[in-house]
Amino acid sequence: MLTIEPNEIHVWLAFPDELHDTGLLAAYEQLMTQEEKNRQRQFVFEKDRHQYTVTRALVRTTLSHYSAIHPADWRFCKNEYGKPEIANTAVKDSLRFNVSHTKGLIICGVARRHAIGVDVENIYRRNAVLNIAKRYFSPQEIMNLEALPEKRQKEVFFCYWTLKEAYIKARGMGLSFPLEKFSICLADNEPLGISFDPDVNDQSDRWRLWLFKPTDNHYMALAVCPEGARLGKVTFMKTVPLQQHEVFLFEANSLNYLHERKDKDE
């Protein structure tokens, strides 16, 4: 069993393209509720069924690292916007999680009591990023992107995108939250930040944001509302659910770590 202190964030990473063992995949299916099995069967493409199955196994086995609850025994409820939370009464007030999946990578962020949101995106998936930005981003973010040389735009677009998604996922409100009414501050030599239009009910200093590039193809963002706690470092674990896990260290020579917002008093 692992412990997670109130000042810690753990992020578990599963690489679905590396998981092919049919026995293991069958064991993952055994962990799912009937409702999850029904949903899994509704996916038309095998790759989507696979992604769904590994996601369920990742969530269930990850949470069981922090509690005596068996992976098959986790139960979940959703808020009015669809954010899944733990329903098991023994732990529902002391463990929070959030999941994100994209081609080639699935992540599950875990915290004690803090609201947490995570997002991972595969950067080769989208082109015409300015058009997408003009639809979803704030005027400030669009202006910043337009000012960049074209070859930098896609990279910065994904920084904005993943951080914005992580924030709205931490809030648990999905796309009902107005994406254009808050801005991510990504300036060089400045901590990662977030600012809100005056009519948005939130404050910048409630939030800590992180941005990482765990592989050449992926950007990954975390948003956590520490509510007074002094958050320590984020720990990453690479896992093959039900089999093994190890601390995941990004390769040192490829600028994988982008920004970390420091506590103001550090």
Ligand SMILES: CC(C)(COP(=O)(O)OP(=O)(O)OC[C@H]1O[C@@H](n2cnc3c(N)ncnc32)[C@H](O)[C@@H]1OP(=O)(O)O)[C@@H](O)C(=O)NCCC(=O)NCCS
């Ligand atoms: C549903 C949404 C919360 C995330 O969607 P997404 O980025 O496509 O998908 P992700 O893989 O990051 O996250 C999906 C997971 O988030 C969780 N989730 C669902 N609703 C959620 C909510 N309201 N809040 C937080 N998490 C939520 C679920 O666990 C879900 O996975 P599951 O269905 O397998 O359990 C929502 O933000 C969305 O639809 N975004 C679309 C992307 C977009 O247009 N972004 C605009 C540019 S920033």
